[in-house]
Amino acid sequence: MFFTNTGGEIMKTGSILLLYLTASLCPAQEVLEQADYLYSCGETQKLHQLLVRHKDSDDAEFLWRLARGSRDLALLSSISADEKKRLTYEAFDYAKKALEKNQACFAAHKWFAICLSDVGDYEGIKVKIGNSYTIRNHLEQAIELNPKDATSIHILGYWCFAFAELAWYQRKVAAVIFASPPTATYEEALAFFLKAEEVDPNFYSKNLLMLGKSYMMLSDVKRAALWLAKARDYPAVTEEDKQVHKEALELLKKLG
Template sequence: MADAELSSQADQLYDQMEYAKIVEILEPKKECDDVELLWRLARAMYEQHKRLGSDAEKLSYLQQGKVTVERAMQLNDKHPNCHKWMAIYLNAITKLQGSRAQIEQGQVIKGHMLKACEYGPSDPTNWHLIGMWAFTVADISWTMRKLAQVIFGEPPKATFQEALEYFLKAEEAQPGSYSMNLLMIAKSYQKLKDNDNAIVYLKKTRDYPVKTMDDQQAHKEAVDLLKYLGVKD
C-alpha cells in the first residue's frame, strides 16, 4: 500500500478509535522517512498508552512513542504535528516522572506548543494545548510556586488571561469543534471573575452533543459549574 493510502487509512481508523490497528499497520514503517506516517504512528501510540495498566508500562510505551516523534522532527522540524506531539509526549512523560521533571521541562514543552501554533495556526488543537499549559501553570498555588522556586529553580509563569486568549484562538480557528475547549473558555472567564461570559460558555458546553469521553467529562463539569453558579435553566 502506498504511504499516502496508509496515512488516509490511519486517519479513518483514528476517527473510529482503532488505535491498536493503526499501530499494527504503521509500526513496520517506524524507520521510514515519511513524516506523515511517523507522526500518525506516534499519535496512535499515545492513545494506546492510556489503555495500559501501570504507570511504569505507560512511561515505557510513551518513551517509545517519543522516539518516533523525534525521528519525524529530525526529518522536518517545521511540521506543526511534530511539535504538537512532542509537546504532548513530553507533558505526559513528565507527569509520570514527577514535579521536578514537569518544572524542568516546562519551558521546553511550551516552546514546542508555540512552534505548533506558529507552523499550524489553523489547527485548533494547537491553540487549545498551549491554553491548557497556560491555565495549568496559572492555577499553581502561590505556596506551591514558592516551594518549586526554592527546590527546583524558577518555575514557568502564565496567567488566566493568557490561557483565555489561547482558548479563544482555538475556538476562532474552528468554532464549536471541541467541547473541552468551550469548557476551558468558561473556566478561564470564571477565574477572571467574569461569570456572565463563563455562564455563556458553560451552557454551550452543557448543550454540546456527547460523543466521546472528553464530551462526557466536559458536560459533567459544565452542569456542576452551572449549579455552583446558581444557574437553573
C-alpha cells in the first residue's frame, strides 16, 4: 500500500512496516474477530484478558462480549466464590452499559437478560422473581431483532422451564410480587427448545440437555433418552459442556 514495486529490499521493508502499523493500530473489527475465535475455542481466560482492555469502550459489540466473557469466567470451577460473585456483577454492569449504548443490538438485550438473572442468584428469590418479566421482555426483544439467534430462543425456553417447575413456596412469593404471576408449562419450554434446534441444529449442548429434560417431565421416555444421549455425546469444549455431559449421564442412568 505504501511502497511501489521498485525493489525487493524496499518491498520487504515496506511489508515489515505495514505489519507493524497494522499490529499497532489493532482495528476494532480485528479484535472482535480474535475474540470470537477465542470464544469458539473455549479459551475463556484468554478471551477475558483480551476484552478487558476495552472495558471503557462505548461500542456495544465490545461490551456485550465482555459481559459474556466475564460470566463465562465466573462459571469456571477454578474460580473462588468471592471472585465468581465479583465477575457476575461485573458482567451485569457491562451488559447494562452495552444496552445503554445500543438498544438495537440484539446481543445486548440477550446478555442483559442473562446477567440480570445471574445477579438475582445473589439477591434472593424475591428479587429474582421480581426481575422475571424484565428478563423475558429483553429476550423477546433480542429474538425480534434477530429471529435466527438460537441462543435467545433457547434461553426463553429455559425461562419457561424454570417457571414450569417453580416450587410452591416460590409461587407464593410470585403471587405477592405480581397481580398476575408469571407462569409457563413444560410444553411451552419444549416448543422453544425445538425451535432453537430448528434454527441452528446441534448449536449448544445445554439445548440438547433441556430437550431431554423437557421430554422427561412430559413422560416421553423414548424422546428423552434420544436427546440426553445427544447431550452426553456432545464435544465437551467449555466448562458448561462438561457439566452437561455429567448431568446427561446421570439422567440416562435414571431412565435405565
